[in-house]
Amino acid sequence: MDWNDDGWPDLIVANDIGGGRLRVYENMEGRSFKRVTTYDEHLWEGGWMGIQSGDLDGDRYDEVLVANLGSQVMSIRNTALLVDNGKENHVQALVVINYPLEKSNIHHALLSFKPGRGLENVTSQTTIHHSSIIPPDMVYEKNFSPHYKELHKKSNFKNSLNGLEFSWGPAVFDVENDGDLDIYLAGSISRGNDNFLGDWSGSPGRMLINESQPGSFLFADKTLEYRLLDVTDMEYTTHPPTTCSRHGLA
Ligand SMILES: [Ca+2]
Ligand SMILES: [Ca+2]
Ligand SMILES: [Ca+2]
Numbered sequence: 001m002d003w004n005d006d007g008w009p010d011l012i013v014a015n016d017i018g019g020g021r022l023r024v025y026e027n028m029e030g031r032s033f034k035r036v037t038t039y040d041e042h043l044w045e046g047g048w049m050g051i052q053s054g055d056l057d058g059d060r061y062d063e064v065l066v067a068n069l070g071s072q073v074m075s076i077r078n079t080a081l082l083v084d085n086g087k088e089n090h091v092q093a094l095v096v097i098n099y100p101l102e103k104s105n106i107h108h109a110l111l112s113f114k115p116g117r118g119l120e121n122v123t124s125q126t127t128i129h130h131s132s133i134i135p136p137d138m139v140y141e142k143n144f145s146p147h148y149k150e151l152h153k154k155s156n157f158k159n160s161l162n163g164l165e166f167s168w169g170p171a172v173f174d175v176e177n178d179g180d181l182d183i184y185l186a187g188s189i190s191r192g193n194d195n196f197l198g199d200w201s202g203s204p205g206r207m208l209i210n211e212s213q214p215g216s217f218l219f220a221d222k223t224l225e226y227r228l229l230d231v232t233d234m235e236y237t238t239h240p241p242t243t244c245s246r247h248g249l250a
Helices: 091-098 146-154
Strands: 011-013 021-028 034-035 051-054 063-067 109-114 118-121 127-129 169-173 182-186 206-210 218-221
Touching: 051 169
Parallel strands: 127 218
Antiparallel strands: 011 021, 021 034, 051 063, 063 109, 109 118, 169 182, 182 206, 206 218
């Protein structure tokens, strides 16, 4: 994708090997690629999954959405975060343990180009109106690892993109033909409490309807309204109930 809109397609690589680093490259007029060193920081170590790009706020610059391990690794049920002796942990748990120390990143990332400033991380400023019926576990502080309570508020797990679970990757498309790109984050059944994803609950796919304005990112979780839970015998004729909040969590 051409994240700086200079006519030359650029390159972003999502690595995931024992804590891989996101790599961002700028196309130097078709002759070579230049690595954007902003992303050399530890903060960009993660378990990066799929990438998708598209102009999500209508300012004519494409954003980049990169899926990651997701917030459920911060669950109170993740024993990797409760073990004091780091030698007891599997190497894959290190990216999780390093996250609250701000030496890695486990939540999804939304990157947005600003002329003169480059490709910026706007993840924590991306508001999600979660479903009032199936919100992610980690929007609630009491589900969050007690060692790192301060992180819950600091990184806005309650109302931002940071609160969402594991995703294999995003797709962007205009689901209701209203002229803006919406997001479907493909979920998965989590692997259980194995010191990696650290939770017994699965990660549903999330249908996020775009309500953004230029420079201000806002999405509403409409997974249930779009009948996207792949659950045997799910009765969609009465679910979600008509009392379902249009704006997610109070
Ligand atoms: Ca470019
Ligand atoms: Ca944009
Ligand atoms: Ca749309």
